[in-house]
Amino acid sequence: MRSDKRERLLKAAVKVFARDGFFHAKVETIAKEAGVATGTTYLYFDNKDDILISIFEEEMIPIIEGMKKELAVYKGPKEKLIAFVHRFMKMAEENPDMTQLLEIELRQSSKFMHGYKSTKFKEYLDIISDAFVLGQETGVFRQDVQPTLLKQILFGALDQITMNWTLSKSKKFSLQQSAEQILNVVLKGILIKDTEQ
Amino acid sequence: MRSDKRERLLKAAVKVFARDGFFHAKVETIAKEAGVATGTTYLYFDNKDDILISIFEEEMIPIIEGMKKELAVYKGPKEKLIAFVHRFMKMAEENPDMTQLLEIELRQSSKFMHGYKSTKFKEYLDIISDAFVLGQETGVFRQDVQPTLLKQILFGALDQITMNWTLSKSKKFSLQQSAEQILNVVLKGILIKDTEQ
DNA sequence: CGACATTTATGAATATTATTCAAATAAATT
């Protein structure tokens, strides 16, 4: 019987990293949370860094998959961007631990991992620029904005807002409401013709 | 003679954290870089976390000061935002180590420091929302965007782009050029009347 | 099934690095 220990360790790590932060999280805690011995962790991962990287790379796969599938439903580039933003927020709401990891801890790793440059992350961001390019090609979006920059603007905004949301205890403001406003500003900023939302 | 050891330690820490990342940076390395004994570090800081927090809190003071002074030069809210973005980029260019720390490592700390919530950071972001509110009051900017959200959108975009820039070896794209495009999109997104840039 | 081989898991042992602290040095005071 194929063991699910690796899977359990990843789940436990998401929880512990999100709660304690990467630096303070103990490998022992993660192992205990997963119900295995400390040493077992090292049968599945090279080291603490590798646990974080693995979470990221492996969790990104279904996220990207789902996002692409959803966006395929919409034909218009504007509609695609709207769908992206809403789904992004929905994921943040439903999966705060994971969101926090992606946003907070990952940055840390992409720095020190010295050479590690996530393909998955690029693939995710490219969903935005692809929709934008489509919009430019069909004459809906401005030509004088670089797709690479636009994807960073939009992702940066989403990232910042969801990070704030996950860190704030109160969660008083709704992410869906924020989604509306971001779209409000960014779409107005890139659409050629002004249409009502 | 008042010793400058604390100052030297902070400078050394910026360099080492930026290079090695917070997790992998050794206190011993920082001490050596600063030319003091390892133990001396603990006379000036409580622990490794405290070094990071101190860098942030103390370096933010002149940054905020300078930013406020520069923005005071301009009367129009639009001009203030333009000035903010350009200075932000200029700082990132001139001080990549510090920029990296603020963007990458700080997130980490703001999470695990469990309760630590930087006042300085809020003060910095509020420079944006203040300019925006002024624009709303004078009828230049849209009323239907929350200032708190707008500051996060703009800061998030700037943060993302400068992060990418500091992490990329090549530095092939210019931050000033990116500044133009961000302003292009965001200003068009929030201005009531469409005027040329 | 039951002996042997192979894979997987354990947790105590080891290595690394954060933090402390007794002793030494430097500075200030009288």
Added chain:
DNA sequence: AATTTATTTGAATAATATTCATAAATGTCG
């Protein structure tokens, strides 16, 4: 210049990441 006080040192200690010899589980084949 002797004494007190403040600062600095680096070796000692503590915490935690990682390894590894041993044990347990699983698979193989007569």
